[in-house]
Amino acid sequence: MQRARDVNEDQLLEAFLPIIKSHNTEADRLVLGPSDDCAVLDLRDALTVLTTDTQTENQDFRRTWPNGMVTSGYEVGWKAATQNLADVAAMGAVPQTLLISLTLTPDTPVHWVEDFARGVTESCTAQGAERCSISGGDLGAGSEISVTVTAVGTCLTPVLxxxxxxxxxxxxxxxxxxxxxxxxxxxxxxxxxxxxxxxxxxxxxxxxxxxxxxxxxxxxxxxxxxxxxxxxxxxxxxxxxxxxxxxxxxxxxxxxxxxxxxxxxxxxxxxxxxxxxxxxxxxxxxxxxxxxxxxxxxxxxxxxxxxxxxxxxxxxxxxxxxxxxxxxxxxxxxxxxx
CATH class of the missing domain: 3.90.650.10 (PurM-like C-terminal domain)
Structure with missing residues (x-):
């Protein structure tokens, strides 16, 4: 089983990006997705709302719980999407895109990253945000798994x-x-x-x-x-x-x-x-x-x-x-x- 330490960053992205790009075909606000220094969205017809949230291993989730259950990349990705999409919804806004910063430990299996991408995209789709793109982010290494997501939404008048x-x-x-x-x-x-x-x-x-x-x-x-x-x-x-x-x-x-x-x-x-x-x-x-x-x-x-x-x-x-x-x-x- 390949782990993060066995591959380079480009190879990790090769596992992650095809899942993201497949999801992004439904996004009509995304002009330019993951491929450049910045993503480009056209949000000119509404107000823009933004939020960000973080999940950190052993603070917000455990890879293995005391009852023996395992948290996969899918669960972490699903939850990371939901907690940010909900903040956008709470403003009365429609989610338009997510930016994801993912920090991995060297022993993280490569398939964990693929599962994470599926969790993010399927969370969006299952909850009615199938047009919310994943437009970019960052990938890095660290001593624990950490996920930070920034969500962007649009509305005419926010609910405060x-x-x-x-x-x-x-x-x-x-x-x-x-x-x-x-x-x-x-x-x-x-x-x-x-x-x-x-x-x-x-x-x-x-x-x-x-x-x-x-x-x-x-x-x-x-x-x-x-x-x-x-x-x-x-x-x-x-x-x-x-x-x-x-x-x-x-x-x-x-x-x-x-x-x-x-x-x-x-x-x-x-x-x-x-x-x-x-x-x-x-x-x-x-x-x-x-x-x-x-x-x-x-x-x-x-x-x-x-x-x-x-x-x-x-x-x-x-x-x-x-x-x-x-x-x-x-x-x-x-x-x-x-």
């Missing part, structure tokens, strides 16, 4: 975090809590059988899906929106502070998602811990599902969104059933955040 109004409904499209349950299962070394419900949780962590197309199609009906990447409570807090409003989340409205992680909670709950409490905790604080959290007039909830709370008054705080919930969600610099 700062537009929520008193009386608005708080609405959600996509999932919450499932990826957190999947992470707990991957980190759990005890013996358990992967049922369809548990497999869905693991897949949500390894191959998250975001309701990308809803972000742009419903944008004109929304007053504020953001991607739920760091947990429902933490991201709702960001929206509340940006809009200077108080938000109250209805715990009962979250039962749909809590039920989906109940089986995982029974496996992962600590001795004496209530599984239902853990399931709700994942739904409120678990990140990486990349659902879309938004506000809109209470009498005009867009298709694809579910009401989970309301904007109550001016302020900047978030409560659950009128009470403060201690845990908030993921923070890269808080050791006990998750």
């Amino acid at each position: 975090r700062s537009g929520a109004q008193t009386g608005d409904a708080l609405v959600l499209a996509g999932a919450v809590g499932t990826a957190a349950a999947g992470l707990a299962l991957l980190e759990n070394s005890s013996s358990y059988q992967l049922t369809p419900e548990l497999s869905a949780c693991v897949e949500a962590q390894q191959r998250p899906r975001s309701p990308l197309t809803i972000g742009s199609t419903a944008a004109h009906q929304l007053t504020a929106m953001l991607d739920v990447s760091d947990g429902l409570l933490r991201d709702a807090g960001r929206l509340a502070r940006a809009s200077c409003v108080n938000i109250d989340i209805d715990a009962a409205a979250l039962s749909l998602w809590a039920t989906k992680v109940q089986e995982a909670a029974k496996i992962c709950a600590a001795p004496g811990e209530n599984a239902s409490d853990l399931a709700l905790h994942w739904v409120l604080t678990g990140g990486e599902d990349h659902g879309l959290l938004a506000t809109c007039p209470a009498d005009a909830i867009p298709a694809g969104f579910t009401k989970i709370g309301k904007v109550t008054e001016p302020g900047g705080a978030v409560t659950v059933d009128g009470k403060t919930y201690r845990a908030k969600g993921w923070d890269h610099f808080e050791a006990t955040a998750r």
Whole structure:
């Protein structure tokens, strides 16, 4: 099996680029793709939105997890695409292109790079962003695998975090809590059988899906929106502070998602811990599902969104059933955040 140390950069690119170029045939904004010092896109008929995000080995994923499962290049590529596409969708924009910087360790198998390219392109296609090109990037070597993706999108008017109004409904499209349950299962070394419900949780962590197309199609009906990447409570807090409003989340409205992680909670709950409490905790604080959290007039909830709370008054705080919930969600610099 060939590894990165056995080939040169051009040979690695020869494994990667044909998959990318095949995908790019659907991209109508791409004037010049991977081949020159810069890519060229024609985005002159709309506003341009940009975002970037990074995945680092042993921080955001493990090649082998405590439960024995292996993360392939496909999963890393899929997730890298999703987390950036979701940010574009959260602005009410349509994804147009991705730029990818990939750092590999010398022992990385060459087929890992091919799987990574397939993961990126198939993530785009499966989530309705088949016209989003992969227009370029960088390839380098390092002591751990790291992926940085920059996404570019277009819209006529961006949906900001700062537009929520008193009386608005708080609405959600996509999932919450499932990826957190999947992470707990991957980190759990005890013996358990992967049922369809548990497999869905693991897949949500390894191959998250975001309701990308809803972000742009419903944008004109929304007053504020953001991607739920760091947990429902933490991201709702960001929206509340940006809009200077108080938000109250209805715990009962979250039962749909809590039920989906109940089986995982029974496996992962600590001795004496209530599984239902853990399931709700994942739904409120678990990140990486990349659902879309938004506000809109209470009498005009867009298709694809579910009401989970309301904007109550001016302020900047978030409560659950009128009470403060201690845990908030993921923070890269808080050791006990998750």
